[in-house]
Amino acid sequence: MKMKPEETVDFNIRSTWHKIARMYNIQAAEHGVSMATGMVLLNIDLKDGTPSTSLGPKMGMESRSLSRTLKNLEEEKVIYREADKHDKRKVRIFLTELGKEKREISKEKVIQFNEHLRNNLKSQDLETFFRIMEEINELIDENNIFLAQNGQ
Amino acid sequence: MKMKPEETVDFNIRSTWHKIARMYNIQAAEHGVSMATGMVLLNIDLKDGTPSTSLGPKMGMESRSLSRTLKNLEEEKVIYREADKHDKRKVRIFLTELGKEKREISKEKVIQFNEHLRNNLKSQDLETFFRIMEEINELIDENNIFLAQNGQ
Numbered sequence: 001m002k003m004k005p006e007e008t009v010d011f012n013i014r015s016t017w018h019k020i021a022r023m024y025n026i027q028a029a030e031h032g033v034s035m036a037t038g039m040v041l042l043n044i045d046l047k048d049g050t051p052s053t054s055l056g057p058k059m060g061m062e063s064r065s066l067s068r069t070l071k072n073l074e075e076e077k078v079i080y081r082e083a084d085k086h087d088k089r090k091v092r093i094f095l096t097e098l099g100k101e102k103r104e105i106s107k108e109k110v111i112q113f114n115e116h117l118r119n120n121l122k123s124q125d126l127e128t129f130f131r132i133m134e135e136i137n138e139l140i141d142e143n144n145i146f147l148a149q150n151g152q
Numbered sequence: 153m154k155m156k157p158e159e160t161v162d163f164n165i166r167s168t169w170h171k172i173a174r175m176y177n178i179q180a181a182e183h184g185v186s187m188a189t190g191m192v193l194l195n196i197d198l199k200d201g202t203p204s205t206s207l208g209p210k211m212g213m214e215s216r217s218l219s220r221t222l223k224n225l226e227e228e229k230v231i232y233r234e235a236d237k238h239d240k241r242k243v244r245i246f247l248t249e250l251g252k253e254k255r256e257i258s259k260e261k262v263i264q265f266n267e268h269l270r271n272n273l274k275s276q277d278l279e280t281f282f283r284i285m286e287e288i289n290e291l292i293d294e295n296n297i298f299l300a301q302n303g304q
Contacts, residue, residue: 008266010172012285017169018212019292020162027298042157060170114160116297121287128280133164135273140171145268146179
């Protein structure tokens with residue numbers, strides 16, 4: 001079977017994600033942050049902070065690359081770590097005042113982008129988009145894509 | 153305006169891409185390659201090789217991270233560089249025999265994944281998916297998303 005990259009679901013998702021990332025990075029650079037920074041900040045609760053262990057799954061990031069990112073963010077003084085009040089073995093990540101400012105800017109950019117899409121795409125198409133994405137995720141989670149083929 | 157991350161287009165694209173990347177990485181590791189390797193190999197023409205300058209745009213990768221990847225691939229002996237026959241100033245990337253083998257494996261995995269999606273998703277939904285992705289790309293390319301807002 002022949003299949004051009006442009007005809008695959010993964011190529012489309014990957015290249016669109018890279019395009020979005022470049023777009024956000026340009027915006028982020030104007031405010032002295034990177035897109036990766038903005039994404040992490042958005043996932044930290046403004047008031048209660050967020051357990052470091054739940055950030056990775058929330059962002060779909062491997063723990064190794066996440067801890068590197070968190071280390072950078074600490075050096076940039078946008079986050080700090082503190083032991084959890086109820087469970088001293090756990091670490092929570094909190095935003096500094098600077099982090100809160102940068103988070104607000106990131107949030108505005110995300111909203112601007114998504115509102116622009118909602119204003120320019122058919123709402124029915126967008127619903128279909130969200131549903132297909134969910135179905136693709138479910139199919140991957142079933143974890144039998146390559147098993148089935150290998151077993152033939 | 154409030155917007156949960158799960159309700160944004162970018163969150164869905166990013167997290168789905170990370171999930172696909174993890175899935176491919178597990179498959180790639182079984183064959184001693186990484187997903188990034190597989191992706192590059194798939195973009196190199198089997199017979200004529202591919203100009204190094206056209207790989208970045210084809211893959212949606214920044215030139216800096218691409219040259220790092222190419223350097224690694226050369227060390228893994230899956231690619232080699234050669235001056236273009238017609239224009240000695242240009243460099244083309246070719247696959248070694250090992251590279252061709254790894255490329256074939258990568259190709260099979262991509263086809264297996266996409267066939268599984270096609271067999272399990274409604275074809276009409278998939279058509280809508282490809283169309284929406286194209287529309288999102290076009291909206292980003294228009295390059296007026298943040299301009300419009302800033303100008304208000």
